[in-house]
Amino acid sequence: MIEMIRYDNTPTVVVVLVPLRGGLLMVRRALPGEGFGKLALPGGYQMLGQSWQEAGAREMMEETGVIISPEALRVVTVETTPDRRQNLLFCQSPPVEHQGAFVHDAEVSEIRVIHEPTETAFPRHTRVVREFFMNSGDL
Template sequence: MNDEEKADEIEGRRYPRRPIVGVGVVVVRGDRVLLIRRGKPPRQGQWSLPGGAQELGETVEEAGRREVLEETGLHLERVAPLTVVDLIDRDEAGEVRFHYTLVDLVASSVTGEPQAAGDAADAVWVSFDDAARLPLWNETHRILGMARTRLHEGLFDE
């Protein structure tokens, strides 16, 4: 998809008739979490979790795996649901400008180091403590805290 098609797609998401389902993935390796620097709107230039819109015919898990692969080149091992967040933005008149239902997953990666691609300008591993000090979206901080707690509770224990 070229830049013009991307702009049209983003424009088509304004004032939607129904929510758009997106997926975010907290990818962990040991005590580190994967963050991407967004290369395109929305929140271009900001650090974020890898993710994007779910495509028709795709499960949430498939969407998460595809987005992580597209943005970082990493293949995921275990994937588990974490939380659901609604992001609703209203204009000055109170009309819904954007409405995303974001399904967040937590996952462990299998192989390799992240290589930024697709919508990601950069992709890096950071400790959970360092991520907590970064200027991330408030929901991202909350989601990272939730993931850290679930992992300490043994989310992926056999």
């Protein structure tokens, strides 16, 4: 009998910066646990069989209803969390047009466009948001 080796790989979380209406698109987290009720950048796990670009576009659609082009996403920075349990891939889309209301899933309680740096649910998000505004909306 052949023994199966089980690998415990580090998952990738794709976090997306979307310039919109002269600001930056943010979500208020509705998931219980860390960051509940606080603002964060949209994002989530890259699923098996998806490129990181496809994961970013999917998460953006699920959490905000905003459609972005996966091909237009570019990497801003990649970091590993201090506990080494996740790789965070921060990426940015070109500015998008989105008229009308936002639509979100159960992971989000509110969608906002911010026009200046703000404290977020996660220190890394806060730093990337601050850098976005310091660089006039382009990282």
